[in-house]
Amino acid sequence: MRDLGVGFSYLLKGQRWVARHGKQYGFGLLPGLITLVLYAAALVALALWGEGFVGWATPFADDWQSPWLGLFRGFLTAVLFALSLLLAVLTFTAVTLLIGQPFYEALSESVDRDVSPDGTAPVSGLPLHRELWISARDSLRVLARAAVWGVLLFALGLVPVAGQTLVPVLGVFVTGFFLTEELTSVALQRRGVELRDRLALLRSRKTLIWGFGTPLGLAFLVPFVAVFLMPGAVAGATLLARDLRGEETSEGDLKEGGHREVTR
DSSP, X not given: OHHHHHHHHHHHHHHHHHHTOHHHHHHHHXXXXXXXXXXXXXXXXXXXXXXXXXXXXXXGGTTOOXXXXXXXXXXXXXXXXXXXXXXXXXXXXXXXXXXXXXXXXXXXXXXXXXXXXXXXXXXXXXXXXXXXXXXXXXXXXXHHHHXXXXXXXXXXXXXXXXXXXXXXXXXXXXXXXXXHHHHHHHHHHHTTOOHHHHHHHHHHTHHXXXXXXXXXXXXXXXXXXXXXXXXXXXXXXXXXXXXXXXXXXXXXXXXTTOOOOEEO
């Protein structure tokens, strides 16, 4: 259980790091703001026309008598909006990272240089277009896995009692895991770690991942909070990636007082 606290501490350290580096924090806000506007527009459109879409998709129910027609289509509309909101939470990080790849790459490198005992940071050596392609490809693979979990959780949600108690808790942990994967991918991709190996790394320390990703996933349910936490989340995920890889970290700039402490 100690790893839960360690994971959460990396989340806090990441926010502390960007608070002390205001310029990088400011640049890191831009991709999240762009993504927020796009997602807000999509959700507003769904709220306005979702009921009409459900009606178009269920012509077989046109002859149903009241109140069954209204209840059926109202339920489907609510489910459609809930699934869209869950998908927005799961994909917000991936889309923001894709839009802000150059910003977050630079931020992650700065964190690595800052906490590395020798002041260096791993670099991928790949051109930007290649990095964007790898990031987009891996994000789609991760989202496919997340979608499978989403369908499974939706099906379990129809089970009485368990669907209203256990499933929401599982959903938060699943969201936290996939959020952490997306965020650590910035640092791990620079280290040449492939997606399959990244997932294996995260699964080997699940409680550490949940300690970092679960509270972040809950915070990301509030879109504006997600935007402002995103730069610090990338910084914290870089520290988490160093831990997963067993790299030494000099935490002088992360601690009050400025003294340097090397951890493994």
